[in-house]
Amino acid sequence: MxxxxxxxxxxxxxxxxxxxxxxxxxxxxxxxxxxxxxxxxxxxxxxxxxxxxxxxxxxxxxxxxxxxxxxxxxxxxxxxxxxxxxxxxxxxxxxxxxxxxxxxxxxTDVFWLDQLDKQILKKDVGVLRRNGRKVMVEYSSPNTNKPLHLGHVRNNLLGYAVAELLNAAGYDVVKTNLVNDRGIHICKSMLAWQKFGNGETPSSSGLKGDKLVGNYYVRFDQEYKKEIASLMEKGRSEEEAKREAPLMMEAQTMLRKWEAGDTDVIKLWEMMNEWVYDGFEKTYKKMGVNFDKIYYESNTYLLGKDIIEEGISKGVFFKKDDNSVWIDLTGEGLDEKLVLRGDGTSVYITQDLGTAQLKYNDYHMDNSIYVVGNEQDYHFKVLFLILKKLGKSWAEGLYHLSYGMVDLPSGKMKSREGTVVDADDLMADMIDTARNRTEELGKVEGFSGPEKEALYEMIGLGALKYFLLKVEPKKRLLFDPNESIDFQGHTGPFIQYTHARIKSVLTKGGYKAEIIKAKPAILENTERDLIKEIVKFDDMVASAAENYSPSLIANYVYELSKLYNKFYHEVSIIKVEDIQLKNFRLNLSAATAQVIARGMKLLGIDVPERM
RNA sequence: GCCUCGGUAGCUCAGUUGGAUAGAGCAACGGUUUUCUAAACCGUGGGUCAGGGGUUCGAAUCCCUUCCGGGGUACCA
Missing domain, CATH: 3.30.1360.70 (Arginyl tRNA synthetase N-terminal domain)
Structure with a gap:
């Protein structure tokens, strides 16, 4: 151990x-x-x-x-x-x-008691000194053609928690979201809606906007496949069929119109994107995440061409005969990489170069964290390397927080095969499970209706968030939709329960924050163990922030909760006659609750007063 | 092929400046409540830390190598 x-x-x-x-x-x-x-x-x-x-x-x-x-x-x-x-x-x-x-x-026990006094019985546990540095955390970054799924949930929770951690560790934090709101995939849903939608809207259908748009994205794929099949029957090769299918050609036409600023296309695009944003907003709100600044790719996708010019003049990039622009990274053990198409249009990395510069111009941050899945490891390696070669002083502060994919027992989630775990559904399921379990246990006597609902949500989301955050980011995560997430043992609800239990003792023991002078002569082992753990908290926050790893906090808070439950079980708190001892144990309990609440807050998880 | 990230108990995971007999939870089995919330606590069983080699007083941890799995290697994002 x-x-x-x-x-x-x-x-x-x-x-x-x-x-x-x-x-x-x-x-x-x-x-x-x-x-x-x-x-x-x-x-x-x-x-x-x-x-x-x-x-x-x-x-x-x-x-x-x-x-x-x-x-x-x-x-x-x-x-x-x-x-x-x-x-x-x-x-x-x-x-x-x-x-x-x-x-x-x-x-000595005196030492440990001093530590407890010094570090804990004050308001700002887990708040480190301001370090005068600014950091940007970009996370979420969804496409506007389909609803958020479990993979996004991991991303959002990670990004949010890391931002909270960095803030706690003394940074000024700017949370950003770079929304991918343009491109061929968006046109696909637009086109399908135009052709098959019969004017359906979120209000006419009662569907959440992102779900509605997502349906048309799926519909496009279905119709497109039909066209491919019939073209192949007529003797086309698969590749030809894919290329020549009328729907695909129409989608590409639509994209060109969009880029040309065609009024009708832009209007349709704006309308459907609004639907999606309404939907996302609800999901984000439920999930408890938020942003200080949202960038849209429709505004940034043309950026980066200046940087291409800069790179050419600095001799970092070179042009090929067809006018395409490249960088040679073979010296770094990578490949030659295209940075601008032959026709002068941007590729992914072109706009990311531009966006990176834009972000820096906007905020002049010291560090910038990109929370993006590990499928893009290579992309970010190249991106950062290019910026360094261009001599951008701020490129040293860039960091790709790469996390593993969320897999199902059957493998990857695939929207086409309907195996995607929808974020809204998942949260709703978790809340339902929390409701059922809580009612079975008979825990909500004396709760009002709204109090009950708030509790179910807190527990359900606590279970989900903890489940996703306790695993080290870079590891891939296995999620089995058929096996519900536990509410016992190493889980969010266990920690929430511990907190509620402490609050209950404090209430019954008539705890008041002022009575902190009481000290026992000798500590019980469980008491000393608990103090030892509590005292580590600030350092855990520092390490977690430094390693961009909320899982360190998640595991720490669990360990702390276990120690408290052991203490709770082994000694009496409010029933001891010695008033000094009782007060000390109440203090220790209060200190534990404070650290649990603060630690969970850093993970974006709320803890209840009662459960 | 090359690059990269993983592989720890039946399952899900901790364990990273190299340190003692590798730890939790779930699942299984047994126990604890007239006493502060049993979503808890205590106990039992369960391991070739993927395999092999090396460095070291000492390796799950560092190096080499093999195997297995994920991802990347696009004028997609």
């Missing part, structure tokens, strides 16, 4: 300023000890601290193997030497024991 102490994750040269490292004095003292005893000066990084494993005495362990090189003694003796020194030179360290190359040290 031995989960490492939070601060060990910290990278050097970090931009994130933690308020303090509660264990850092141990490292300092150890360095002193080594200098004194062995006359050796060693870098801080050679002192490894880890949490003491449960089966041994102590809370913090120093690994002493590396010191034997110059101590010229056995690991046991080396540990004992240092242990003696630590106990003698710190009032906070009361004992040590040595097992092989591991020096386990016990900190």
């Amino acid at each position: 031995s989960c490492k102490l939070g601060f060990i994750f910290r990278k050097k040269n970090s931009n994130i300023l933690s308020k303090f490292d509660p264990m850092n004095f141990i490292v300092t003292l150890t360095l002193q000890a080594i200098k004194k005893i062995y006359g050796e000066e060693i870098p801080e990084s050679t002192v490894t601290l880890q949490e003491t494993r449960k089966e041994f005495d102590g809370q913090v362990t120093i690994v002493t193997f590396p010191f034997t090189r110059f101590s010229k003694k056995s690991p046991e003796q080396t540990g004992a030497d240092i242990g003696e020194y630590l106990v003698a030179n710190s009032v906070d360290i009361e004992a040590y024991n040595v097992i092989k190359g591991f020096l386990n040290i016990s900190l």
Whole structure:
């Protein structure tokens, strides 16, 4: 086990300023000890601290193997030497024991109680010092031809949580969404609606706008396939049929008209996009995500040509005979890459180059995070490399937060095969499940109607969000629609339940935030374990932000909840006679609740007062 | 082919400046409630950390290699 102490994750040269490292004095003292005893000066990084494993005495362990090189003694003796020194030179360290190359040290209960006071019983847990830096997080970035699905849900939750984390870690954060609202795929739904829609609108059909438009995208594909089939019957090859199908040719005509600014096409496009935006807005709202700035590709797709010129004049790009523009990245182990078509029109990377510049001009941010699936790893590698070659100083701050696809047991989600897990449906299902479970358990006596609904939503979405966020971003995620997401064990509802449980104890115990002076003489193990965990929180926030990894927070909050439940089970809180002890335990409970709530908030998950 | 990311218990996952006997949850089995919320707690069983080699006092973790899976390698986005 031995989960490492939070601060060990910290990278050097970090931009994130933690308020303090509660264990850092141990490292300092150890360095002193080594200098004194062995006359050796060693870098801080050679002192490894880890949490003491449960089966041994102590809370913090120093690994002493590396010191034997110059101590010229056995690991046991080396540990004992240092242990003696630590106990003698710190009032906070009361004992040590040595097992092989591991020096386990016990900190005093007074120390732990101080830590609790210092770090937790204040308003701003998990809020690190402002670092004066600005970061942009782009996420979601949907196409306007179909509704959001489970893959988008992962993207949205990740992007939102990372933005929250960076904000907590001291950055100024700008959340952006780059909407892909143009192109051939959009024309397909437009055309299908025009041909087969009979004027259907969201209000006439009662359909959510994005769903309605999505239906026509599917319809296009169906009709298109029919045309292909009949052309092939007439003896065309598959490729010819695909190219010559009237629908496809019409869609391409429509795209050209759109680019030419044809009034009717633009009107249709605007109308249908509005429908989609209305739909997306509802989904985003339910999901609890939002943006500070929305970019539309219809406004940015022509950008980037200036950069192409710049690149040519700087000799970074070169032109081929057909006028197409390329960059040679073979020196970097990549390929030659097209950056502008021969006819002068943009490709994906052209507009991304332009958009990157636009974003920078707009915000002058120090860092810019793109939350985009790992299928685009190569694209972003190339994009960033090009910007660096162009000498853009800000290119160093770009980062592709690549995450794994969400797969079904049957493999990839495919809209054509109807295996897509729709975001709205999924959220609604989760809320239903929460409703059923909660009512079965009889947990909502005394709740008003709206309170119940709010609770079901909180739990259902909590389960879903936690399920998606607890997994490390870059790993692919398996989702089985037939197996509902759990509400027990390592889940969002478990953590929410723990929070509600604490709130209930606090209420029944008459807890008031002021009574913080009470302290027991001796801590129970469960109490010390809990304090130890709570004290790590700020460092966990720093690490999670640094690694763009909400899963670190998700797993931390789970660990904390488990420890609380153990504590809750093993000791009485409001029923102890000793008023001091009772108050202390209430404080500890309140502190735990505060960290749970704050940690979950960073993940975009709300926690209830009762459940 | 080449590039890239994964492979840890039956299933889903933790474990990353290399450290002790690799941990949780689910599923299975057994126990805990006249006492602060049992969506909880405690216990049992379950592992060739994909295979092999190397570096090291020490490897799930670093290096090499093989196998398996995902993704990319478009004048699509």
